[in-house]
Amino acid sequence: MMVSLKLLLSSLPFLVNAQTWCGKNYMEGSPIVPPGGQFQYPETSDVPLLNLQCSPAVKPYLQGEAVSIIVDSRITFSKVSGAAPLGTYPPKSFEVTAILNGQSHQLGHVQLNSTGTEFSLPTNSLVARKEPYTITCVAKLATQTYETTTQLLYLEPPAKGSVTKQDFKTGSLLVKNGNSWEPIFPIGFYTTFDGYLSFRSDGRTRSLVDVRYAITSVTEQVNMIKDRSNLLLWYTGDEPDGTSDPLNATVITKELINNLDGGGYHPVSLVLNCENYYFAEYSAGADVLMQDTYIPTSNISDYGDCGCDNCKGNFQDISTRVDEFKQRLDLLGRSRSTTVWSVPQAFGMDTYWPRFPTGQEWLVESILGINHGSFGIIPWDDPTSAGIRWGSSALAAAVPRIIQFLATPGVEVTQSLENGVDTAFWQLPGTETSLFLVANTNYQNVSLTLNVPQNTNRVEILNGGATLSGAPGEIVLNLNATATSGWVFEGEVSVKTIKLT
Ligand SMILES: *[C@@H]1O[C@H](CO)[C@@H](O)[C@H](O)[C@H]1NC(C)=O
Ligand SMILES: *[C@@H]1O[C@H](CO)[C@@H](O)[C@H](O)[C@H]1NC(C)=O
Ligand SMILES: *[C@@H]1O[C@H](CO)[C@@H](O)[C@H](O)[C@H]1NC(C)=O
Ligand SMILES: *[C@@H]1O[C@H](CO)[C@@H](O)[C@H](O)[C@H]1NC(C)=O
Numbered sequence: 001m002m003v004s005l006k007l008l009l010s011s012l013p014f015l016v017n018a019q020t021w022c023g024k025n026y027m028e029g030s031p032i033v034p035p036g037g038q039f040q041y042p043e044t045s046d047v048p049l050l051n052l053q054c055s056p057a058v059k060p061y062l063q064g065e066a067v068s069i070i071v072d073s074r075i076t077f078s079k080v081s082g083a084a085p086l087g088t089y090p091p092k093s094f095e096v097t098a099i100l101n102g103q104s105h106q107l108g109h110v111q112l113n114s115t116g117t118e119f120s121l122p123t124n125s126l127v128a129r130k131e132p133y134t135i136t137c138v139a140k141l142a143t144q145t146y147e148t149t150t151q152l153l154y155l156e157p158p159a160k161g162s163v164t165k166q167d168f169k170t171g172s173l174l175v176k177n178g179n180s181w182e183p184i185f186p187i188g189f190y191t192t193f194d195g196y197l198s199f200r201s202d203g204r205t206r207s208l209v210d211v212r213y214a215i216t217s218v219t220e221q222v223n224m225i226k227d228r229s230n231l232l233l234w235y236t237g238d239e240p241d242g243t244s245d246p247l248n249a250t251v252i253t254k255e256l257i258n259n260l261d262g263g264g265y266h267p268v269s270l271v272l273n274c275e276n277y278y279f280a281e282y283s284a285g286a287d288v289l290m291q292d293t294y295i296p297t298s299n300i301s302d303y304g305d306c307g308c309d310n311c312k313g314n315f316q317d318i319s320t321r322v323d324e325f326k327q328r329l330d331l332l333g334r335s336r337s338t339t340v341w342s343v344p345q346a347f348g349m350d351t352y353w354p355r356f357p358t359g360q361e362w363l364v365e366s367i368l369g370i371n372h373g374s375f376g377i378i379p380w381d382d383p384t385s386a387g388i389r390w391g392s393s394a395l396a397a398a399v400p401r402i403i404q405f406l407a408t409p410g411v412e413v414t415q416s417l418e419n420g421v422d423t424a425f426w427q428l429p430g431t432e433t434s435l436f437l438v439a440n441t442n443y444q445n446v447s448l449t450l451n452v453p454q455n456t457n458r459v460e461i462l463n464g465g466a467t468l469s470g471a472p473g474e475i476v477l478n479l480n481a482t483a484t485s486g487w488v489f490e491g492e493v494s495v496k497t498i499k500l501t
């Protein structure tokens with residue numbers, strides 16, 4: 001929880017002496033009531049379903065830019081919204097048509113059960129405007145017709161200020177550097193700079209502007225800030241699920257901000273604190289959805305007054321939370337349009353967190369987030385400890401290499417957890433070059449052996465407490481308690497064994 005901030009911002013309309021947190025009675029000793037608002041997982045189908053989805057590749061497009069559409073055609077047994085029975089003997093591939101402004105455009109062929117096929121979409125019927133266009137995608141398989149819709153944002157370039165795009169192919173944000181749009185992986189602390197929550201990235205300070213729900217103040221603040229060149233994104237909701245804000249508050253605020261911000265030149269973010277409390281409703285107001293599970297505290301969650309809602313009290317609470325958020329977004333059909341970031345703990349001496357995490361523990365929190373799909377790390381908060389400053393500098397130095405992998409469309413990700421050691425590989429498509437990140441969540445030494453072909457080029461990009469040894473054909477990484485390590489390999493590398501030592 002971001003308690004300290006809440007206490008400071010007493011003027012907010014929704015902070016009425018919260019008697020509950022995540023829908024649970026706050027104080028131990030009060031009656032235990034079911035909080036409600038549990039995520040509705042879809043039912044299972046007996047027959048395979050086609051989950052046809054279309055999405056623009058980027059949001060927003062600016063007038064004059066080429067527009068492309070990505071098509072996903074996954075086969076699923078989950079009765080997610082829009083999925084329909086596949087029928088017998090479905091073809092291996094099929095044609096998809098997009099309907100825009102009443103005109104039909106044949107996009108091309110898509111393999112059945114594939115993701116990320118990209119097609120260009122003619123823009124001659126598009127006029128730049130603040131309201132999104134609705135595109136209907138249609139596919140015919142044998143006698144069955146499948147239909148799905150998506151929203152395309154096609155804006156006039158802003159007269160002043162910056163634009164931050166979302167890359168729906170990878171989940172990264174894109175900012176303009178000269179003439180090209182480049183992926184950015186934000187790492188930086190919640191802090192106040194010039195009165196706004198800010199963080200440094202690539203040596204430049206970028207602002208994450210905090211605008212809460214009170215309509216008049218949102219309007220005032222957005223109008224004041226929106227033309228700044230270093231504005232990256234808006235931040236609307238600090239744990240709205242914790243305080244049980246109205247369920248429509250995050251969406252109403254997002255729509256208002258988009259409207260004031262030229263139709264949506266910058267994404268809107270918020271952080272959810274509860275494990276499972278009206279997730280679908282609150283997350284609908286986020287382009288960037290953050291989770292703020294901290295280092296292990298207690299695992300008693302019958303009451304709101306606990307450090308971590310529905311947590312088990314180990315580091316896996318962080319990775320589980322990111323996994324759950326991503327899985328639910330996928331089931332809601334929002335996995336491309338919503339990107340997930342993590343908020344690691346960088347404070348201590350507070351209610352449930354008697355000490356600061358060490359620099360190494362901070363890196364574990366962050367690598368767990370990244371290994372499970374987070375595209376930004378925004379620790380709470382600054383000023384922090386010397387150890388965490390060391391850890392965040394080490395991660396920031398590695399980020400230029402990390403983003404090259406994460407922001408490559410079609411990168412193949414292999415993630416696993418064994419003996420409390422969380423590993424992930426990102427292999428660039430059509431190459432043997434991979435990024436490897438590992439976090440030892442044990443308070444105990446670990447020895448991790450990798451199979452590595454001889455003469456494999458390797459570059460260490462992050463060292464959070466690891467030493468290297470090994471013979472030709474393998475690498476042994478000795479990971480201290482809560483150590484992390486990061487490598488780029490040019491060669492087919494895999495995990496052989498992971499042993500507690
Ligand atoms: C669809 O693709 C997924 C992911 O590649 C795979 O696990 C699954 O077996 C495939 N399903 C069918 C019916 O081919
Ligand atoms: C938002 O929800 C509240 C109930 O919590 C309702 O009174 C209000 O009319 C809703 N606002 C809109 C714009 O739907
Ligand atoms: C979690 O709960 C179990 C059983 O109640 C307890 O033994 C354990 O100490 C708790 N862990 C933490 C980190 O609080
Ligand atoms: C863990 O490994 C380090 C060397 O990497 C060593 O200095 C330390 O003594 C080991 N600790 C334990 C508890 O074995």
Ligand SMILES: *[C@@H]1O[C@H](CO)[C@@H](O)[C@H](O)[C@H]1NC(C)=O
Nearest residue numbers: 464465466467479480481483
């Ligand atoms: C591992 O921890 C030991 C102390 O337990 C320390 O002496 C050593 O420097 C650490 N190694 C690395 C690589 O951080």
